[in-house]
Amino acid sequence: MKTIGLSAIALVALAAAGCDTLTGGDLVRPGTATGTLTIVNATYGNLDAIVMSECSAMSYGFNRLEAGDYIPQGGARSFTVSAGCWDVGGGEWAGVEGYKRVNVPAYGSMTLTITE
Structure with missing residues (x-):
């Protein structure tokens, strides 16, 4: 019984530690330079x-x-993110999806256009 309890605690701790890899994490990490992704x-x-x-x-x-x-359609949205490499995707409900890897420069901007 004690082994099962310790295993459960270890599993919860492991899951909590990996949360950012599942949720995508924060857009801005503390102490990092930022840029704008449009x-x-x-x-x-x-x-x-x-x-x-x-x-x-x-x-x-x-x-x-x-x-x-x-x-x-024809609109845009900007996000402030930590500078660096980002995997980005966008999609319509039951429609088009687009994914791209982008590099957002520190104190600069990057524009990603999602097309059909």
């Missing part, structure tokens, strides 16, 4: 989801848009 919607519909994570993460993480929010 996502432009060049699709024929609304982008309902924007996912992004540092390139070292295991997944793109959760949607960075608020519930019910979207980037309209």
